[in-house]
Amino acid sequence: MGRRGYPPEFRRKVLDLLEAGRSVAQVARDLDISQESIYAWRRQDRIDKGLLPGLTSQEKSELTAAKARIAQLETELRAAHRAVELLREDASPIGGSRRSR
Numbered sequence: 378m379g380r381r382g383y384p385p386e387f388r389r390k391v392l393d394l395l396e397a398g399r400s401v402a403q404v405a406r407d408l409d410i411s412q413e414s415i416y417a418w419r420r421q422d423r424i425d426k427g428l429l430p431g432l433t434s435q436e437k438s439e440l441t442a443a444k445a446r447i448a449q450l451e452t453e454l455r456a457a458h459r460a461v462e463l464l465r466e467d468a469s470p471i472g473g474s475r476r477s478r
Contacts, residue, residue, distance in 0.1 A: 388418045414426060446451070 394404050395415070405412045424431040432440065 391415060392418060392422050423428070 390425075391404055391410075395401065401412050401415050401419075404410075405415055417445065420429065421434060423429040424434075425433050
């Protein structure tokens with residue numbers, strides 16, 4: 378599998394190089410990373426600073442965590458529903474089909 382991503386410290390250094398006046402193409406070539414990655418990091422940095430509209434890095438992180446938690450809870454709920462179904466199947470009355478009151 379490929380690389381998962383670049384560490385935040387590396388991204389910050391790349392952005393510092395851009396702020397120092399180096400071009401995206403030059404930084405990308407020198408560090409052997411894609412220009413698209415640099416543009417995405419610069420855009421997210423501007424969002425984080427409030428210069429552009431969009432979700433901040435913190436908001437994205439919280440949203441990702443919330444989605445993961447929702448997926449976990451949905452899995453647990455499906456398991457609970459299945460357990461209830463299995464218990465209902467096993468709970469048939471002995472010697473008759475009527476429920477006791």
